[in-house]
Amino acid sequence: DAQAPNIPNVYFEMTLHEAANRVAGLLGDPTHDTSPVLPSPEMTLLQEISEGLGRDQRYIRGLYSGGTLAYESMLFLRDLNFDISSNLDFPLVNSIDDDAERTHKLIDMGDDRFTQGVPHPMIDYRQRRERIFKEATNPEVGIILLDVMLGYGSHADPASELVPAINEARLLASGAGRQLAFIVVMCGTSDDPQNIQKQDAELTAAGAVVVPSNLQGVSIAAALSVGDLEMIRGWSQ
Structure with missing residues (x-):
């Protein structure tokens, strides 16, 4: 302050x-x-998503490929007094090693513990896919927040990995009478080799809310968590 x-x-x-x-x-x-405020069509979609979440589905799972955006989200949610667990060391944030399920979890999956002997999650989506499936079975998780990093050296087609994972996670949740909200922070430009328009379109078609900034992504996640989408507008003022 x-x-x-x-x-x-x-x-x-x-x-x-x-x-x-x-x-x-x-x-x-x-x-x-x-302005980080979403236009009316996106707000209408978010209203539908919010109404589809169960009353107990209020926990966020942030599955980030690196620490920068995870750290930013942690600062944002901490300032809103959200109870957070993370593998990032930060004051007033629980250690993810405590394995407390009833917290919002923000995970830097580019941390050394996840990359020993395997490619970085910007390149290899397998660990994040597995985590998506795990969280889809948790009846208290409603919001899954992801980043997609485009550019040279990143996965050539992230949507080809995430769309099937999103679809399967939705099936797992729907089998238990639940829905899930997926928010994807797309970091890239039209000059990147992955074709940002294609990535956006395919993830959107799978039901994900795709946004260009992490501030938007974590704002939406927080608003869905508390069930008050008006907070998104308030945070942008």
Whole structure:
């Protein structure tokens, strides 16, 4: 809560989204949309998703390929007094090793414990797929938050891995009379070799909510968790 120092030509922002907006503004980009608020069609979809979640399905599972976005989400949820477990070391956050199920879990799956002898999760989605299936069987989990990193060196077609996993997880949950919300933070540009439009379209067709910033993703996850989508609008003001 400390006030940022006033240093000429040095800017302090609280989120990556705000930092990107600042850079775009300094570059004079008139087309850059600075608002993290979702347009009406997406809000309508989220309302349907929210209504489909059971009253007890309020726990978030953030399955991140690296620590940066997981850390940002942890800061965001902690400031909202969410009870969080993580493999990232942070004040007032439980250790994931305690295996407390009744917490929101934010996992850096690029951590050494997950990458011994296997490729990084930006390249290999197997461990995240397995975790998705595990969480789909938990009756108190309702929201699964993922990042997809595009670019050279990342998986050539992430949707080909995630779409079948999402479909199977939905089947597992529906067999127990439950629904699941999937939120995908898509990090990439139209210049990336994976074709961001194709990735977005295929994940959206599978029922995932695809957003371009982690602030949007974790905001949606938190709003679904508490059952109040108006919070998304409030956080953007």
